[in-house]
Amino acid sequence: MNKHLSADQAAMLYGNRFLTEDAPDGPFPEGGMSALDAMRLVDEELALEGDPNRNLATFVTTWMEPEAQRIIGENLYRNFIDHAEYPISAELEQRCIRMLADLYHAPGETTGCRTQGSSEAIMLGALSLKWKWKQRREAESKPIDKPNLVFGGDVHVVWDKFCRYFDVEPRIVPLQDGKYVIGPEDVEPHVDENTIGVAAVLGTTFTGHADDIVGINKLLVDLKGDKGLDVPLHIDGASGGFVWPFLYPDSEWDFRLEQVRSINVSGHKFGLVYPGIGWLIFREKSDLAEDLVFYENYLGKTDATFTLNFSTGASMVLAQYYNFVRYGREGYAYIMKAMQLNAEALASKLEANGNFELIGADQEQLPLVAFKLTGEQDYDEFDVSWQLSAERGWMLPAYTMPPNAEDVKVLRALVKQTLSREQIDRLADDIQTACETLEKKGGAHPSERKKMKASPGY
Numbered sequence: 001m002n003k004h005l006s007a008d009q010a011a012m013l014y015g016n017r018f019l020t021e022d023a024p025d026g027p028f029p030e031g032g033m034s035a036l037d038a039m040r041l042v043d044e045e046l047a048l049e050g051d052p053n054r055n056l057a058t059f060v061t062t063w064m065e066p067e068a069q070r071i072i073g074e075n076l077y078r079n080f081i082d083h084a085e086y087p088i089s090a091e092l093e094q095r096c097i098r099m100l101a102d103l104y105h106a107p108g109e110t111t112g113c114r115t116q117g118s119s120e121a122i123m124l125g126a127l128s129l130k131w132k133w134k135q136r137r138e139a140e141s142k143p144i145d146k147p148n149l150v151f152g153g154d155v156h157v158v159w160d161k162f163c164r165y166f167d168v169e170p171r172i173v174p175l176q177d178g179k180y181v182i183g184p185e186d187v188e189p190h191v192d193e194n195t196i197g198v199a200a201v202l203g204t205t206f207t208g209h210a211d212d213i214v215g216i217n218k219l220l221v222d223l224k225g226d227k228g229l230d231v232p233l234h235i236d237g238a239s240g241g242f243v244w245p246f247l248y249p250d251s252e253w254d255f256r257l258e259q260v261r262s263i264n265v266s267g268h269k270f271g272l273v274y275p276g277i278g279w280l281i282f283r284e285k286s287d288l289a290e291d292l293v294f295y296e297n298y299l300g301k302t303d304a305t306f307t308l309n310f311s312t313g314a315s316m317v318l319a320q321y322y323n324f325v326r327y328g329r330e331g332y333a334y335i336m337k338a339m340q341l342n343a344e345a346l347a348s349k350l351e352a353n354g355n356f357e358l359i360g361a362d363q364e365q366l367p368l369v370a371f372k373l374t375g376e377q378d379y380d381e382f383d384v385s386w387q388l389s390a391e392r393g394w395m396l397p398a399y400t401m402p403p404n405a406e407d408v409k410v411l412r413a414l415v416k417q418t419l420s421r422e423q424i425d426r427l428a429d430d431i432q433t434a435c436e437t438l439e440k441k442g443g444a445h446p447s448e449r450k451k452m453k454a455s456p457g458y
């Protein structure tokens with residue numbers, strides 16, 4: 001080694017000093033490091049994160065085309081909210097909204113917005129339900145202190161969050177063993193004059209099925225006729241909004257149904273864009289409560305905003321528009337069909353395994369396989385999840401169903417664009433091997449068993 005160099009000089013010359021030092025993780029660092037060292041430190045930190053190719057848990061996009069990645073990379077500086085400076089980005093958002101409104105059969109001109117994901121879209125959509133209800137009540141000089149919202153136990157946690165954050169009583173229809181979606185008979189007893197709306201799910205996170213939206217719509221249409229109660233229906237299409245139009249185009253769940261007033265969808269799930277994009281689409285302009293739109297004079301131009309956040313990147317809006325023009329209906333249908341075929345291939349292999357039963361594989365469903373053990377084993381679904389992860393690194397979530405079906409344990413595999421038939425075969429073989437290992441040792445040892453909570457992963 002060159003004896004003329006001090007330790008600092010050597011570090012400067014040979015780099016990678018961080019390799020023998022703790023990563024800064026508390027006090028704000030006094031000094032910095034070279035750009036190369038900082039980049040390598042972050043890369044090293046991330047090396048042990050989950051591998052997206054073996055992640056069967058997430059609904060969120062983990063792969064996009066290089067051309068889309070280029071658009072994203074080249075536009076990272078663009079602040080979406082700055083409409084004065086970036087009016088074309090705003091126009092591309094409007095194009096996406098018009099295309100989605102068309103896909104969802106909006107009867108005429110409508111409105112909507114890009115959001116950070118379905119969670120923000122649901123907060124905004126539900127706020128609009130609350131404000132429209134207040135308007136209706138005030139017009140009749142009736143009290144507005146007890147709003148409620150009706151939904152099933154099969155919804156995403158964001159609906160409970162909305163109710164707590166914005167002071168609305170949640171009226172939650174419990175699930176039952178073997179019944180993991182809700183229908184009109186479940187909704188009816190909960191609806192009254194204080195109901196701001198009903199939320200129905202298209203593609204639940206738990207089993208990938210849809211609530212009986214046609215039935216719930218009919219109930220609400222009848223209520224309007226019989227009792228004069230006009231209760232709007234919001235569809236949580238976070239996942240299903242980009243699956244049903246392409247796999248089940250004749251199934252009615254959208255604005256073809258009279259009481260469906262708003263729909264949310266996650267662009268970063270089956271919209272096939274990286275995380276950070278969701279959409280809220282109203283049936284008609286009048287379904288957006290005007291009081292929630294802010295008009296401001298910012299950077300010299302009057303602008304209307306309906307959003308919980310302010311500054312955010314434009315890249316994912318551009319990437320969504322890229323996907324719409326790149327794939328069109330035909331391309332999306334082709335990709336969704338491919339996922340569905342592979343999900344069916346996995347499902348039939350799991351049936352052949354003999355240890356499992358499928359959950360609702362004969363119904364309209366997201367491209368996933370939800371399954372459980374037949375119950376004759378000495379091990380449970382959590383053991384299978386643990387063993388498969390230990391042996392092969394697959395992340396296959398196990399979880400319990402929401403109340404009142406908490407005794408039911410489920411395994412769920414998302415089958416996305418990145419899971420080829422070859423991978424499906426390997427996965428099915430690995431599940432088989434995991435079952436054989438568990439059979440030999442009679443379940444996972446308690447010390448091995450990862451304490452997985454009831455979260456199915458999103």
Ligand SMILES: *Cc1c(COP(=O)(O)O)cnc(C)c1O
Binds near residue numbers: 059119203
């Ligand atoms: C994922 C999901 C959400 C939340 O969506 P984000 O885009 O992650 O904010 C809400 N509802 C359902 C049904 C979901 O699957």
